[in-house]
Amino acid sequence: MAVxxxxxxxxxxxxxxxxxxxxxxxxTVLLGRSGAGKSSLIGLCNGSLSPDQGRVLWRGHDLQRCRxxxxxxxxxxxxxxxxxxxxxxxxxxxxxxxxxxxxxWGLRNLLQPLEPELGDAILRQVGLSTVLRNQRVAGLSGGxxxxxxxxxxxxxxxxxxxxxxxxxxxxxRLSNDVLNLLLKQSSCMVSLHRPDLMQRFQRVLGLRQGExxxxxxxxxxxxxxxAWLYSED
Amino acid sequence: MALAPALVLLPLGMxxxxxxxxxxxxxxxxxWLAALQPSLDPSLLKHQLMGLQITALTALLAWSLSSLVGxxxxxxxxxxxxxxxxxxxxxxLVVRRGLAPLRSIHELIWGLLLLQLFGLNGWxxxxxxxxxxxxxxxxxxxxxxxxxxxxxxxxxxxxxVPAVINLCTSLMPPVATALRDHIGHRLDCALRSALLLGIxxxxxxxxxxxxxxxxLRFRELWSGLWLMALLLVAVNLMIRRLSxxxxxxxxxxxxxxxxxxxxxxxxxxLSPPSWVEGTPWPSPALWSEGLSQAWMxxxxxxxxxxxxxxxxxxxxxxxxxxxLLRLIAPGPVAGWVLKAGWTLMRLLPPPLTALLLMLAxxxxxxxxxxxxxLHHSGVMGLVLEDGLERxxxxxxxxxxxxxxxxxxxxxxxxxxxxxxRYLAYAAYRSDVILRDTAVVGLVGGAGLGWQLMEALSSxxxxxxxxxVMVYAALTLLGELVxxxxxxxx
Numbered sequence: 001m002a003v004x005x006x007x008x009x010x011x012x013x014x015x016x017x018x019x020x021x022x023x024x025x026x027x028t029v030l031l032g033r034s035g036a037g038k039s040s041l042i043g044l045c046n047g048s049l050s051p052d053q054g055r056v057l058w059r060g061h062d063l064q065r066c067r068x069x070x071x072x073x074x075x076x077x078x079x080x081x082x083x084x085x086x087x088x089x090x091x092x093x094x095x096x097x098x099x100x101x102x103x104x105w106g107l108r109n110l111l112q113p114l115e116p117e118l119g120d121a122i123l124r125q126v127g128l129s130t131v132l133r134n135q136r137v138a139g140l141s142g143g144x145x146x147x148x149x150x151x152x153x154x155x156x157x158x159x160x161x162x163x164x165x166x167x168x169x170x171x172x173r174l175s176n177d178v179l180n181l182l183l184k185q186s187s188c189m190v191s192l193h194r195p196d197l198m199q200r201f202q203r204v205l206g207l208r209q210g211e212x213x214x215x216x217x218x219x220x221x222x223x224x225x226x227a228w229l230y231s232e233d
Numbered sequence: 234m235a236l237a238p239a240l241v242l243l244p245l246g247m248x249x250x251x252x253x254x255x256x257x258x259x260x261x262x263x264x265w266l267a268a269l270q271p272s273l274d275p276s277l278l279k280h281q282l283m284g285l286q287i288t289a290l291t292a293l294l295a296w297s298l299s300s301l302v303g304x305x306x307x308x309x310x311x312x313x314x315x316x317x318x319x320x321x322x323x324x325x326l327v328v329r330r331g332l333a334p335l336r337s338i339h340e341l342i343w344g345l346l347l348l349q350l351f352g353l354n355g356w357x358x359x360x361x362x363x364x365x366x367x368x369x370x371x372x373x374x375x376x377x378x379x380x381x382x383x384x385x386x387x388x389x390x391x392x393x394v395p396a397v398i399n400l401c402t403s404l405m406p407p408v409a410t411a412l413r414d415h416i417g418h419r420l421d422c423a424l425r426s427a428l429l430l431g432i433x434x435x436x437x438x439x440x441x442x443x444x445x446x447x448x449l450r451f452r453e454l455w456s457g458l459w460l461m462a463l464l465l466v467a468v469n470l471m472i473r474r475l476s477x478x479x480x481x482x483x484x485x486x487x488x489x490x491x492x493x494x495x496x497x498x499x500x501x502x503l504s505p506p507s508w509v510e511g512t513p514w515p516s517p518a519l520w521s522e523g524l525s526q527a528w529m530x531x532x533x534x535x536x537x538x539x540x541x542x543x544x545x546x547x548x549x550x551x552x553x554x555x556x557l558l559r560l561i562a563p564g565p566v567a568g569w570v571l572k573a574g575w576t577l578m579r580l581l582p583p584p585l586t587a588l589l590l591m592l593a594x595x596x597x598x599x600x601x602x603x604x605x606x607l608h609h610s611g612v613m614g615l616v617l618e619d620g621l622e623r624x625x626x627x628x629x630x631x632x633x634x635x636x637x638x639x640x641x642x643x644x645x646x647x648x649x650x651x652x653x654r655y656l657a658y659a660a661y662r663s664d665v666i667l668r669d670t671a672v673v674g675l676v677g678g679a680g681l682g683w684q685l686m687e688a689l690s691s692x693x694x695x696x697x698x699x700x701v702m703v704y705a706a707l708t709l710l711g712e713l714v715x716x717x718x719x720x721x722x
Contacts, residue, residue: 046391072393082388086406095385095402099393106398110405156392 003160003187004045004063004074008054014040017053018212020205022160027183029198030191031214032207033230038191039079041207042162045189046076072099075158077166077182081149085138089128089148090119092137096155122151127177142169150178161188168193195226235617235652236560238659239553241546248599249590257592260449264589267451271459281441281457285464287501288437290492291355292427294503295362296420297488300481302367306332307374313382313404318396329375336368337708338701339671342682344430345689346697351506355496358435360506362426366419373415377408416481417472424465429582429672436501439582446588462580523695531684531696533703540680540707543602543670548663550606555614556648556655559621563643572618578611583673601673601680609666616658620651660715667711671704681707 002021010017015037022028022045030038043049044056047063056063058070075096083092090113098106108114113134120130126147132140137148146169153161163182167175182188183200190201198204198218206214206229214221214229272278308314310329312322344361351357385403394402431439438457445454475481496503558571587604594600629646633639671682681700688696 048387048391068393068395070393071391074391074393076388076391078384078388080384082384084383084385084403084406086409087402095389095394096392098389098398098402099395103395103398106394106402110402158392 003059005057005060006044006051006054007057009044009051009056010053011037011040011044011049012052014210015044015207016211020212020215022187022189024159024187026187026203027201028189028203028205029201029218030189030205030207031193031195031198031226031229032191034193036207037210038207039164040210041205041212042076042164042189042191045160046074046162047071048076068099072156073159075153075156075161075185077149077153077161077163079164079168081145083137083145083149083152086136088113088134088136089123089140089151090116090133092148093119093122093151093155096152099156118155119151122154125154125181126151127174143171143174146170147174147178150181154181159186161185161190163188163190165191165193195221195230235556235648235655235659236553238549238551239557241549241553242557245546245550245599245603248597249594249603252595252597252599253593254595260451260592261589263449264451264454267455268458270452271456272450272452273456274453277453277456278460281438281460283499284431284436284438284441284457285460286495286499287355288424288427288431288439288461289464290495290499290501291358291430291437292362292420292423293488294492295359295366295427296423297485298359299363299366299370299423300416300419300485302363303370304374306367306371307378310371310375311378312375313379313386314400317386317390317400325375329372332368332371333709333712334702334705336365336372337668337705337712338365339668339704340365340426341429341433342671342685342701342704344433344435345686346701347506348435349689349692350508353436353502354506355436355501355503356506358427358430358437359503361430361435362423366423366426370415370419374408374412377411378404381407383407413476413481416485417476420468420472421465424461424468425579425582428461429584432582432584442585446585458580462576465580520695523693524698527693527696527699531699536681536684537703537707539598540667540670540682543598543605543673543680544663544667544711546599546602547605547609547666547670548659550603551609551613551662551666552656552659554606554610555617558614559617559648560640560644563640563647568618568621571614575611575614575618578607578614580611581608583608583669587673598680601670605666605669605673609662609669613655613659613662617651617655620654621647624650660718664708664711664715668708 001024003024004020004022006018006020008017008019009015030041032038040049044051047056047058047066050064058066058074061070063071084095087095087110091109094109094114098109105114113119116133119133123130123133128144128147128151132144137145140148146166150166161182166178166182170178179190179197179200182190189205192198198221201218204214204216204218204221205212206225208214208229214225306328310325310332312325315325316322340361343364344358347357347361383403386399389399389403390396427437428439428442431437431441432443434440434443438461442454442457445451445457472481475484493503555571555575559567562571583604586607587600590600590604624647626647628650629642632642632646637645670680671685673682681704685697685700685704687693688700
């Protein structure tokens with residue numbers, strides 16, 4: 001069943017109009033050189049970017065017109081993380097759940113972090129020490145901040161996970177753990193600079209100079225295809 | 234660049250020397266000597282402490298009300314909030330421009346206007362501060378909210394977080410620190426404003442100081458000034474303690490509940506103000522006739538030119554004097570001495586400085602500019618010292634090691650890195666100086682402020698209306714210029 005559809009959706013100067021359907025339960029990897037349009041495609045899929053042409057549909061509804069309850073089903077792990085630097089680790093994790101709680105709950109979270117036990121469990125899932133729970137995010141290392149962003153995503157419990165280069169600040173062991181967590185989600189689309197990891201996905205999308213040039217299972221992708229995808233010409 | 238504004242000291246100095254009559258030079262000397270020998274007469278101190286309490290009460294009540302009102306208005310003025318909640322920005326811009334006249338008119342002018350309307354009532358001084366301060370805070374808050382769109386705002390929006398809680402979570406924490414610092418600074422400003430309003434007859438310690446100055450009782454004057462200094466130190470310490478964990482907000486919420494009790498203990502009238510009976514208001518027909526007549530007979534170019542010239546000269550003094558003095562004496566001991574000097578300059582309200590200068594010089598535009606410039610050099614001096622302390626001195630040390638003269642090494646290795654932040658603040662300070670020309674104009678007989686005082690004294694309301702509008706327009710223009718300069722920087 002299709003959860004997300006792009007119908008001739010494009011962004012002038014960044015992404016040529018494309019058709020794309022993401023089904024429930026599908027695990028997709030997005031490959032391409034820097035500047036190929038991977039972040040723009042993720043931006044179209046999570047609604048942060050509005051298409052200049054075509055439409056993006058979430059379960060048949062125009063994504064730009066979806067209510068917050070519908071948008072809550074799409075979770076994004078941003079390349080620049082987009083945490084609230086002045087809040088603590090636990091408060092940031094809880095922002096993932098703001099869509100499911102009342103305004104009062106959200107305001108209380110600003111004054112003091114709520115549901116610490118749940119937060120601790122998620123921290124352990126992402127490999128962070130619970131000692132960091134009350135530390136301000138601004139004081140963490142790049143790898144720690146990336147895992148806090150992942151923890152926020154897990155707290156949101158989305159149906160579709162979009163991840164924009166989630167492994168960039170992580171060592172190989174942590175990269176493996178994070179990827180395992182992402183792949184456990186219902187459906188995911190992950191942009192990576194690691195073609196060697198594509199075997200862990202069911203579908204490979206390749207972008208080149210803003211154009212979707214590849215859409216195939218990993219078994220159909222050859223070294224020559226990858227070399228062409230990442231070439232300058 | 235930071236030193237260039239000091240060039241105005243040359244023409245100012247020449248004019249002052251030309252107009253120097255020396256008649257009051259001895260008085261000026263007595264004034265400064267009296268700083269070391271304030272009067273300790275018990276009955277005087279008792280009066281001054283009462284006045285100090287009224288000043289503090291006025292300032293605290295005005296600060297708390299303006300903080301609360303300003304916070305609400307600031308949210309309404311934010312384009313980020315409007316576009317997130319309603320998908321359009323223009324209502325914020327309309328409100329922001331609508332509040333501009335409130336903040337562009339100096340609290341002293343508000344005080345004199347309200348005094349005419351309501352007479353001597355404690356609320357006059359309070360409202361005179363609340364009106365511009367709440368609009369100023371609204372602008373600062375809206376600027377903070379709109380200047381840097383936090384990345385988390387879009388992230389939470391895409392995650393399906395409802396707009397209101399999204400705005401609270403992603404916007405408030407980043408602006409909270411800057412806002413807290415500004416609100417704390419506003420309390421210090423409110424105290425100085427309350428003192429200034431008292432100098433012009435609106436009660437409190439300022440009234441006592443003016444009486445002492447007019448009778449040349451400088452020791453009594455300094456008793457009051459030192460009391461004010463102690464109050465400012467105490468308040469600033471309190472602000473630092475309360476700045477952690479929402480203390481300032483709690484104080485702002487509590488003060489309106491506490492101050493009525495305090496005022497009744499002081500016999501200070503805080504009953505609701507009522508219109509003064511018998512105020513000569515023109516009829517509607519006379520208003521339109523009066524407006525055109527007032528416009529035609531007023532030398533606007535001369536008045537506006539005078540006000541702008543005062544602003545330019547005062548800004549030159551305020552911005553150029555601190556780095557110039559530091560260049561002359563760049564060492565750490567000089568830094569401490571200058572810091573004490575700047576603190577003292579801040580303590581003396583501009584009208585007092587202007588009146589002191591007029592003891593030795595004729596009342597001219599130069600005197601008004603110098604008085605205003607010296608007062609604001611106190612603020613700029615402290616900003617400069619703060620900036621110099623943060624500079625990494627290794628560049629300076631490297632230059633000295635390479636054979637550069639110490640003063641040149643200080644200029645290029647210390648002052649130059651600190652200049653950008655200093656000059657950015659200077660742009661904002663010039664804006665404040667333009668507003669403050671109303672204060673010295675009233676004393677120095679120059680510019681729009683002097684004309685306004687005359688019009689108020691003679692109940693010439695059509696001219697008062699024009700003058701207030703022109704002042705507001707000038708201040709708005711100054712704000713726009715500052716905004717453009719800051720954007721360009």
